[in-house]
Amino acid sequence: MGGLLALHAALQRPTRVAALVLVAPAVSLADRLWDRLGEVKQQALLSGGAVNLGSDYVAPGADEVSLAFFEEARAFALPEAPGSLDVRCPVRILHGALDDVVPVEVGQRLVSQLAGDDVVLTVAKDGDHRLSSQRDIGLLMSAVAQLEEALQAAHQQE
Template sequence: MTGTKAQSLHEWAERAGHGFIRFDYQGHGASGGAWEDCTIGLWRDDALAVIDQATRGPLLLVGSSMGGWIAHLAALARPERVAGIVGIAPAADFTERLIWNRLGEDQRAAMLRDGYLVQPSAYDPAGYRITRRLVEEGREHLILGKPIPIDCPVRLLHGQRDEDVPWQLSLDLARDLSGSDVRVTLVKDGDHRLSRAQDIALLLRTVEELAGGGDASASAVPGTGPGKGDGGPA
């Protein structure tokens, strides 16, 4: 929650007079818990606990990478609270599409046998464990490939030089969302983080557009994707 995007959003929200919340999921940042013990459902429940216990009124959810997936899961669980979503390289269904589907047969067999694989990560020199439980539990929360009953405005920002989450995933997400007010912005020279000054400016313009039409609070949560340590908001 100390990442550039989350901090910039906090400063914007203060200037604009909006409420703002950011937090670290279990197994990330300042929060307790071990990454290896966590699942998509657990992280979704983290977000719902914050929504239910620490906010009131309509919310604008901003999610980066895995946080983009969690934001949509939260909107499905609390449709009456969510007034809009901004996804930054949203890694919807990454446990299946970006992990399981990319494993070779030997790797799949090893994960099923040992319960985990250690994969290299640009965010952690030691790599990180991808557990069988993460992948199998993630299947309970897959949203792509079928209509997604989210009708609030959604904005998706994605760099076309993203080496972690293919930008085409945002197009798939936009296609499946049931709402009509959905826009995808592709940043041709943008990477996965979209944390450069011009990327932050785009994010703030996007959030301001959605929040400007009402009294929605900006709720941000640091998020990760297939790599631990993405400092973006979720």
């Protein structure tokens, strides 16, 4: 959920955020998770219980949530209309085509939601949610280096 929080930071403090590199940004996470739970787990939550999300990316038991999780997460929901996110800094989004946690379509939709012109989505064809292969890490390092160069050049022109 780091991408979601980074976007909020850029929206709330646009003069303090120079650029963003977002990896499989989990925007609209609460709604997607709720829909994937199914009726039995949804009813358990609505009755005051807790459920396990069944994530392969956290330790067993660490993904147990209550209804409060969904209520709090919805408070961080971002507008979804094209151009509705007034983020004007350069943004690089990296996403794995095989991501089973945050579908690549979420990253594609985010590109249209961002109002800025300097937005690039890179899709790693064989990448999953972790983007942890050497190639994926190379893509991440390249995105950071590219933004660093651009920011340094802009700073020298000032």
